[in-house]
Amino acid sequence: MTSARIQELSPFDHVAVHLYLHWVTAFRIPEGVTPGEVFSHLRSGLAKTIEDIPEVAGELVPLDSVENDKQPGRWGIKLSEDQSVDQVLFQKDYTQTEKFDYERLAAMGMPPSELDVNELGAMGLWCGDGRRRGLFFAQANFVRGGLLLSTCVNHHALDAIAMGPLSPVLSEACFNRSILPQLELESESYETLKDRLDLWTALGLPQYLHYPPSDPDRLPAPGPKLRTTIISFSNQKLKFLKDDARPALGTEWISTNDALMALFWRSIMRSRLGSDVPDSEQNTTTTELSSIFIMVISARARLAPALPESYLGNAVLHGTTTALDPTKSSLAELALVLRSSLAAITHQVASSSLKLAAHIPNYKLAHSSFPTALDTLLVATNWAGVPLYDLTWGNPLHSPAEFVRLPGGHMEGVLRVLPRKSDGTLEVFLGLETDVMERFLKDPDIVKYGVSLF
Numbered sequence: 001m002t003s004a005r006i007q008e009l010s011p012f013d014h015v016a017v018h019l020y021l022h023w024v025t026a027f028r029i030p031e032g033v034t035p036g037e038v039f040s041h042l043r044s045g046l047a048k049t050i051e052d053i054p055e056v057a058g059e060l061v062p063l064d065s066v067e068n069d070k071q072p073g074r075w076g077i078k079l080s081e082d083q084s085v086d087q088v089l090f091q092k093d094y095t096q097t098e099k100f101d102y103e104r105l106a107a108m109g110m111p112p113s114e115l116d117v118n119e120l121g122a123m124g125l126w127c128g129d130g131r132r133r134g135l136f137f138a139q140a141n142f143v144r145g146g147l148l149l150s151t152c153v154n155h156h157a158l159d160a161i162a163m164g165p166l167s168p169v170l171s172e173a174c175f176n177r178s179i180l181p182q183l184e185l186e187s188e189s190y191e192t193l194k195d196r197l198d199l200w201t202a203l204g205l206p207q208y209l210h211y212p213p214s215d216p217d218r219l220p221a222p223g224p225k226l227r228t229t230i231i232s233f234s235n236q237k238l239k240f241l242k243d244d245a246r247p248a249l250g251t252e253w254i255s256t257n258d259a260l261m262a263l264f265w266r267s268i269m270r271s272r273l274g275s276d277v278p279d280s281e282q283n284t285t286t287t288e289l290s291s292i293f294i295m296v297i298s299a300r301a302r303l304a305p306a307l308p309e310s311y312l313g314n315a316v317l318h319g320t321t322t323a324l325d326p327t328k329s330s331l332a333e334l335a336l337v338l339r340s341s342l343a344a345i346t347h348q349v350a351s352s353s354l355k356l357a358a359h360i361p362n363y364k365l366a367h368s369s370f371p372t373a374l375d376t377l378l379v380a381t382n383w384a385g386v387p388l389y390d391l392t393w394g395n396p397l398h399s400p401a402e403f404v405r406l407p408g409g410h411m412e413g414v415l416r417v418l419p420r421k422s423d424g425t426l427e428v429f430l431g432l433e434t435d436v437m438e439r440f441l442k443d444p445d446i447v448k449y450g451v452s453l454f
Contacts, residue, residue, distance in 0.1 A: 006063070006076040007055065011357030012299070012314040013157050014074060015203055015366040018127040020137075020152040021160050024115050025388060026403035027147045028102060033396045035142040039091050041396060042140055042149070047085040055312075057083040060133040060156055073363030077135065077157060087132075090122050091140040102146030110403040111454040112228045112429065117407035120150040127154065147397070150407065155314070160383050161298050162312040190359035193352060202345055202353040204294065204318040205366055226412055227437040228429065230405075231450040233260070235424040241449045245331035254335045257417070260428070261380050262334035263445055264415055265293050268378060268432065270327045271440035289376060291326050295319040295342060296381040302350035317345055317353060380415040384426060388419040405429075427453070 029038060050057045058077040094100035105114055117125060122137035135157050141148040153162055193199060200207040233241070238256050245259035269291050299315040300307040307315055319341035326334055360366055388404045404419050406429050418427045428450075432440055441452050 004078050004080040006078055008076050010313050011354055014363045015357050016156050016314045019125055019155050020123050021155050022117055022121055022152040022407050024120060024405045024407050025149045025401045026110055027397050027401055029146050030398055037396050038147060039140050043085055043089055046089050050085055054079050056136045057088050058135045060154060088134055088136055089138045094141055094143045100143035102143050109453045110405050112405055112408050115405055115407040120148055120407055121152060123152055158312055159314045159316050193356040198349060199353045199356045201320045202317045202349055203357055224412060224433045226431040227434045228431040230453045231428045232453055233426045233450050237449045245335045247332045254339050257382055258335040258339045261338055262331045265334055265378055266326050267443040267446050268440060271436045289325050291323055291376045293321045294379045299350050302345055302347060304347040304351050319345055378413050382417040384417050384420045386419045389422050
């Protein structure tokens, strides 16, 4: 019998969403290079990575069967002696499939609508349906003239920042798996922390865990029909946007991301309401409403002591902002309230949130609160700092990635700032209901600052 050991997850991991985070990284294959050469190169690099970090080939397993387990719903990483690269790396040959022509896709800007996760991904979007819950999967999809390398990580054990050091060229030894610090969790208990709404909010969970227990193998019901797009922002347009969103008195600092998210918040809510597109800063035609914007951020630098950026586990917190009708607010007002929501996540709040997560009595009750109000809710995450465009992939690929995309299959109202391109351009990926997207793409502020690629 093959021996195996279990590595426990962190409290942040236990309250994370059970889904796979996907990337599609696109490369031209130099003339004369065969798919076999490329696949062998990728396989060799990933095999070396698994030697250094066995968790890459690990499997998530429930720990409910562990004797005297005091917290139902816990999961762990199963590490076996016989695990191998062939459990996580696969290949597909689409070189004879007409729609998968690299030049055609590149000329279109590599639209997500052409990148079906069920065709290109080794796994779908959601965990469940009885399949092996690996931590990491990669699939090399060979198309006419190129490679569409699809990679995904299990969000129940890793977050999006981990995609940087885990990108499957896996350059040299940039991997340094850290373990969450052993905090003095006994100093505070669930009873002393459970009444702090700010901690539940930071974890992205409803207070007191009102939901019934979850079934980890049950897939979510299909959502509304969506249209996805990518909005591109040049360095110059981002500067203009930040200047326009800067508070009039200039006494309070905002980031470029604050300004960008304020823009999306207002424009998406205009489009969701279905009112006539306004032509001024103030929109007085819409119905009064309250809207929630959640900014998902890395907690690495906010914990005390801080975690290194190379930490591969989940370290995610949520800055939550509520605005009374954002369609009637200025960009400056929205940017400031977004900035305030992040400033509220202090070192103390971050560390106490981790302690609360560690003391949750039943992780099966720890459902994300995201799906409760999609008509007024927006969720955003920023991966601009993940250096996928800067990675050196070595022979035989030679050049860096030409495109970084998310495949089709998305959640409504979720914005993702993609890795920053080498020229400083930022691209924002989002999905909205079809009729809402039609109005959104005509919004004058979106047209003013950004360019829709699809």
